Structure formats: structure tokens, C-alpha cells
Amino acid sequence: MKLGIIGLPNVGKSTLFNSLTKAGAESANYPFCTIDPNVGVVAVPDERLKLLGDMYHSKKVTPAVIEFVDIAGLVKGASKGEGLGNQFLSNIREVDAIVHVVRCFEDGNVVHVDGTINPLRDIETINLELIFSDIEILERRIAKTGKAARMDKSLAKEAALLEALKAHLEEGSLARSFKTEDEDELALLNSYNLLTYKPVIFAANVGEEDLANDGADNEGVKKVRDFAAETCSEVFVICAQIEQEISELDEEEKAMFLEDLGLEESGLEKLIKASYRLLGLHSFLTAGEDETRAWTIKVGTKAPQAAGKIHTDFERGFIKAEVVNYKDLLEQGSLAAAREKGLVGMEGKEYVVKDGDVILFRFNV
Ligand SMILES: Nc1nc2c(ncn2[C@@H]2O[C@H](COP(=O)(O)OP(=O)(O)OP(=O)(O)O)[C@@H](O)[C@H]2O)c(=O)[nH]1
Ligand SMILES: [Mg+2]
Numbered sequence: 001m002k003l004g005i006i007g008l009p010n011v012g013k014s015t016l017f018n019s020l021t022k023a024g025a026e027s028a029n030y031p032f033c034t035i036d037p038n039v040g041v042v043a044v045p046d047e048r049l050k051l052l053g054d055m056y057h058s059k060k061v062t063p064a065v066i067e068f069v070d071i072a073g074l075v076k077g078a079s080k081g082e083g084l085g086n087q088f089l090s091n092i093r094e095v096d097a098i099v100h101v102v103r104c105f106e107d108g109n110v111v112h113v114d115g116t117i118n119p120l121r122d123i124e125t126i127n128l129e130l131i132f133s134d135i136e137i138l139e140r141r142i143a144k145t146g147k148a149a150r151m152d153k154s155l156a157k158e159a160a161l162l163e164a165l166k167a168h169l170e171e172g173s174l175a176r177s178f179k180t181e182d183e184d185e186l187a188l189l190n191s192y193n194l195l196t197y198k199p200v201i202f203a204a205n206v207g208e209e210d211l212a213n214d215g216a217d218n219e220g221v222k223k224v225r226d227f228a229a230e231t232c233s234e235v236f237v238i239c240a241q242i243e244q245e246i247s248e249l250d251e252e253e254k255a256m257f258l259e260d261l262g263l264e265e266s267g268l269e270k271l272i273k274a275s276y277r278l279l280g281l282h283s284f285l286t287a288g289e290d291e292t293r294a295w296t297i298k299v300g301t302k303a304p305q306a307a308g309k310i311h312t313d314f315e316r317g318f319i320k321a322e323v324v325n326y327k328d329l330l331e332q333g334s335l336a337a338a339r340e341k342g343l344v345g346m347e348g349k350e351y352v353v354k355d356g357d358v359i360l361f362r363f364n365v
Contacts, residue, residue, distance in 0.1 A: 001296060002067040003201075003275060004092030006130075007101035008122050009073025009083065009113050012205040012240035014038065016101060017070035019243035020268055031073060031113050032084055037091040038070040044272055044283075046294050048326050048356065052285060053292040055330060062293040064283055066272065069095060075113055076125050079132035089133050089195060097199040097275055100126065104220035105207040105239070119204070119220040123227060130195040131169050137194060138166045161185050169196070174231070199278045200233040201271065203240075211239045212262035234274040238267040282355035285326060286310065303351040307361045317363035321347045326356045335360070 005013050009031030021040025043063040053061035071091050075083035092098065102119045103112065114121070142162045149155040161180075168178050174196035180186060189197060204221045215221030215237040228235045246254055246266055258266065276282060280299045284306060285292065295309050303323075308315030324335065324344045332338040345351075353359070 001064075001097075001275065001279070001281070002069065002095045003097050003099050004069045004071065004095035005099045005101060005203075006071060006092065007073060007126060008103070009033075009075060010111055011073070011101050011103040011122070012105075013073065013101045014070055015240035015244055016099075016203060016205070016238065016267070017068055019240060019247040020068055020271070022247050029110055031111060034070060034072045035084065037072075037088060040068050040070075042066050042068060042268065044294065044296075045269060046283070048285060049292055049294055051330055052287045052326060052358065055333065056287050056289055056292055058287070058289060058292040060291040060293075062291060064294040064296045066275070068099075073113070074126055074129045076129070078129045079136070086129060086133050089130075092195070093193045095198065097201060097279060098195065099201050099203055099271065099275075101203045101205055101240075102220075102224055104204045104210070104215065104218055104224065107207070117220060120223050120227060123202075123224070127174065127196070128172070131172065131174065134175060134194040134196050135166060135169050137192065138162055138169070141192065142166065157184065158188055161188055165189075176231070200228075200231070201274050201278055202228050202233060202235045203271070204235060204237045205240050206237055208239050208242055208261075211237070211242060234278045236267070236270040236274045238270065240267075243267040284353050284355070284357040284359055286360070287329070287358050297353060299355075301353050302349065303347055303353060303359070303361075304349055306353045306359065307363065310361070313365045314361050314363050317365040318349065319362040319364055321351060322360040322362065323347050323351070323353075323357050325354075326358050329358050 005017055007013050014034050017038055017040065021042055043065055046063055049061050049063055069092055071088050072084045074086065078086040102122055103117060104119050106117055145155055145159045145162060149159045165175065165178055169175060175194040176197050202224050204215055204224045206215050206218055206221060210218045221237060225235050246257055249257055281296050282299055283294045283296050285294055297306050297309060303321040304315050304318040307318050322344055324338050328343040329335065329338050332341060332343065338344050
């Protein structure tokens with residue numbers, strides 16, 4: 001899974017990125033600090049893995065990973081070359097979802113490019129720039145498809161879709177709100193990599209004082225929450241600065257620090273939960289002496305396709321899946337013991353994999 005971090009300059013994108021990846025990307029108190037994109041890979045924290053790895057004395061424990069891309073800040077007029085322009089948006093065309101950082105914290109020492117703290121205005125500024133960038137993409141497509149459609153009548157449908165989409169964006173709407181039930185059109189929509197078609201998670205960056213009650217007293221956060229609800233997006237509240245401090249602590253110190261702040265989980269954990277929810281993902285596990293590993297799949301994935309995540313041969317030669325819930329397996333101490341208790345299911349091709357399933361695939365190639 002790949003997530004792209006966007007927002008106005010100086011709102012805390014790189015600070016968040018650093019805390020997530022500890023990659024040490026430059027974060028500084030002046031707008032446009034980030035010019036080239038920063039890319040970092042983060043392990044998805046998963047305590048089930050550690051417990052299973054210990055039980056099997058696994059040589060290797062492999063978590064699921066998320067890739068983060070931190071890019072330069074966008075300003076009003078970026079599509080016309082303001083600020084650093086908008087060419088760097090190409091670095092996030094391929095992401096699965098967008099993390100949109102919105103400044104909700106007051107701090108006279110940190111410059112806001114538009115002078116005042118106003119999360120909704122900021123979201124609209126960014127959305128508009130994303131829309132302009134998408135319109136550029138569509139115009140290029142329209143030019144190409146228009147020419148080809150004269151030779152190939154089957155392209156007429158696509159040409160019409162492109163025009164309708166462009167008109168939709170020109171009204172200031174996001175591609176995500178474009179309505180169609182047509183399978184071909186949906187496939188095309190997916191293939192364009194439009195930024196405003198991607199799911200969005202808003203990161204409401206608050207001051208430390210707003211952290212404990214999850215931003216409930218912050219007017220800006222309330223507005224972001226309402227906006228997110230209207231647009232089927234997710235929100236999570238963080239204080240990027242505190243996150244960065246947390247990321248420098250070891251596990252024990254981290255737990256104490258979180259407790260002092262009245263928090264149950266770190267920003268990374270909140271963000272991962274929000275993105276799994278938004279993208280409809282969960283994970284199953286494979287466990288053994290060689291390796292214990294977490295695999296991310298779409299909710300609703302059936303056993304053969306889950307097996308295909310591991311190896312295409314596993315999917316092609318799928319026979320059966322031996323499935324046990326990780327809690328049952330840990331309680332029994334071994335797969336054999338769990339089998340004896342009747343806790344291991346022999347599942348076929350139609351089995352829908354559940355979160356926390358530990359699976360042993362039987363296949364034949
Ligand atoms: N008070 C406060 N300051 C913060 C917070 N998050 C970031 N900052 C400060 O804001 C400034 C800008 O942070 P960056 O993370 O570099 O901002 P950015 O969004 O990456 O900026 P560009 O790369 O210029 O687009 C730094 O001085 C940070 O220390 C926060 O939660 N609270
Ligand atoms: Mg930055």
C-alpha cells in the first residue's frame with residue numbers, strides 16, 4: 001500500500017512523514033522546505049506477528065508495509081506555476097490513497113502561507129489545485145482519444161466519458177463524486193490515476209492541548225470532520241510535533257509517554273487503521289519456523305486469491321486452506337493441538353478470508 005502526503009506548505013507534512021518513517025527528511029519552519037519527494041517504507045505494527053513468531057521461533061518475522069511519499073506543499077495557483085508549481089504531483093499519481101494534512105494548530109511562530117488558520121479554506125485551496133491538475137491530464141487524454149476515435153469507433157464511448165468528466169471537474173467537483181454504474185466507465189476512471197478520484201484521509205494537525213480529547217474542542221477539527229463525512233473520507237487527529245518526539249522513543253518509553261498524554265495509540269497506528277478502513281483492507285497471517293508474516297488483502301477476498309498474494313502458483317494450484325484464528329492457535333500452543341480441539345477448518349475455494357486468520361495453503365503445481 002502506498003500513501004501520498006499532501007497539503008499547503010508549512011502545515012507539518014514532513015514532520016508527520018519523519019515521525020512515520022524516521023527517515024529524517026528535512027522539516028523546517030519555512031514554506032517550501034521540501035522540494036524533492038521523500039519516500040519511506042513503514043512496517044505496519046501488528047502484535048499478533050510477534051506472538052506467533054515467538055511461538056514458532058520463526059527465523060524471520062515479516063510485517064506488512066506501507067510506503068509513504070512526502071511531497072512539496074501546494075499553494076493557490078500552483079497549476080499556473082505559483083510556488084513550486086504542480087509538476088511534483090506526478091510523484092503521487094500512483095498512490096492508493098492521499099493523506100491530506102490540514103493545519104488546525106495555532107502557533108504564531110509558524111508561518112501560514114495564507115495568513116490565518118482556516119482548515120476549510122485550506123482544504124478547498126488544495127482540492128482546487130488537484131482538480132486543475134486532473135483537468136490537465138484529461139485534456140491530454142481528450143486530445144489523444146479524439147484523434148484515435150476518428151479511426152476507431154469503439155473509442156467514442158471513452159471520448160464522451162472524458163468530456164463529461166472534464167465538465168464535472170470544471171464545476172469544481174472531485175472526480176470521486178462523478179456518478180456512473182457502467183463497468184467500462186468505472187474501469188476507465190480507475191485507469192486515469194486522477195488525484196481527485198483517490199480516497200482521502202485528512203490528518204488534522206492540532207496542538208498538544210487538543211490531542212487528549214481527539215480534537216473535540218477544536219472548531220477547525222469539527223469542520224474537517226463534517227467535510228470528511230460529506231465526502232466519504234476519513235479523519236485522524238494528530239500533533240505532528242509530538243509524533244516526532246514519540247518516534248524517537250523506545251517501546252517502553254513510548255507506552256509511558258502515550259499514557260501521560262492520555263492516548264491509547266500513536267499517530268501511525270491511527271493512520272494505519274484509518275487507511276485500512278477507508279480502503280477496505282485487513283490482513284491474514286502465515287506462520288512457521290522459517291517465517292511468520294502478515295499479508296494485506298481486500299475485505300471479501302476468497303482463499304485462492306489470498307493464496308495468490310503469496311505466490312501465483314498457490315492460486316493456480318489451490319486445493320484447500322487450513323484456517324485457524326490466531327487467538328485459538330496461540331491459546332493451544334500449536335497447530336496440532338488446535339486441530340485436535342477442532343479449531344482448524346479445512347476450507348475450499350469459496351472461503352472468504354477473515355482478519356486474523358492464520359492460513360496454511362494446500363496446493364498442487
Ligand atoms: N506548533 C506546532 N508546530 C508544528 C507542528 N507540526 C509541524 N510544526 C512546525 O511547522 C513547521 C513546518 O513543518 P514541516 O513539517 O516542515 O512542514 P511541511 O508541510 O512539510 O512544509 P513544506 O515542505 O514547506 O511544504 C516546522 O517548524 C514544524 O516544527 C505541530 O503539530 N505543532
Ligand atoms: Mg515538507
